[in-house]
Amino acid sequence: MKMHSCPHATSSTGVKRKVTPRCVAAIVHKDYLGLYETPTAKTLVGLVERKLGVEVSYTTCLRRKNQAVADLRGDPEKGYKIxxxxxxxxxxVNPDTKTSLLLDEHNQFKYLFVTLGASIKGFEYMRRVITVxxxxxxxxxxxxxxxATAQDPNLHHYPIAFAVVDGEKKESWNxxxxxxxxxxxxxxxxxxxxxxxxxxxxAVAEVYLMSKHGYCIWHLSHNVKVHVRQGRDEVAQQFRKIACLYSEAEFENHYEDYRERYPSCARYLDKSVDVKNWAKCHFPGARYNIDTSNCA
Known part of the structure; x- marks a missing residue:
């Protein structure tokens, strides 16, 4: 990539010049060569002033920072076209790979789906739990x-598929x-x-009619703790411990104690969430140790 040289910091008359946008881009390319993460525009203002002793505006730094990143990553519109x-x-080059590209009524990008052939074949040997x-x-x-990820018997994460959609909507999830x-x-x-x-x-209920669906207890614990004013982290932690119990008898004892200590949390759970979707001992399928969607 051709680098542009910066103009002199001062003119022959001793009057300070303002740095050009091309100069800012040159500094970014030189000092942060090949890096996706570059300084913020605010940081670049101070960096240019220290390096060259010239004034530069925030807008100039932001514009040229974005240009420097675009030079490295490429233009998004061109990326979609290819x-x-x-x-x-x-x-x-990847046998049995499955891809799908859906365009809208204007012939523009809408959805993308990719799963490698190796991932499909390997899933036969994974635990039958998919985190999404x-x-x-x-x-x-x-x-x-x-x-969408799975887990192998050694507790390693196993990627299955990924997609790009316009949002978490019913149509896109379906x-x-x-x-x-x-x-x-x-x-x-x-x-x-x-x-x-x-x-x-x-969408899961409509497409995968025979499968089971368990909820992430980490997300659910954050919903639970908002129903108390004090000790919220303790409330969330206790909920996650109870959710992971394997014995129904042990679960009932601990949950009853939880209900007495935090009645508002228990009322929320009883009213809003079926216990079969979050309590391991009541779950109708085999979740193994996968209690959250954090791996995804």
């Missing part, structure tokens, strides 16, 4: 990244699970673990 070629080659979660993409285009079902069929042994996103829960 997706079909990328997916074609992914299937060519989504995270927001902090990009110009936005959207959500959806991840599309994701419908596509996932083409490579991992429905089964009475299959278990999904996730948070309680209403669209996700409904």
């Amino acid at each position: 997706l079909p070629s990328y997916l074609y080659m992914s299937e060519k 979660d989504a995270t927001f993409l902090k990009t110009v285009e936005g959207g959500c990244l959806v991840i 599309w994701f699970f419908t596509t996932l079902k083409t490579v991992i069929p429905d089964s009475t042994e299959l278990v999904f673990v996730s948070d309680r996103n209403a669209s996700l829960v409904k």
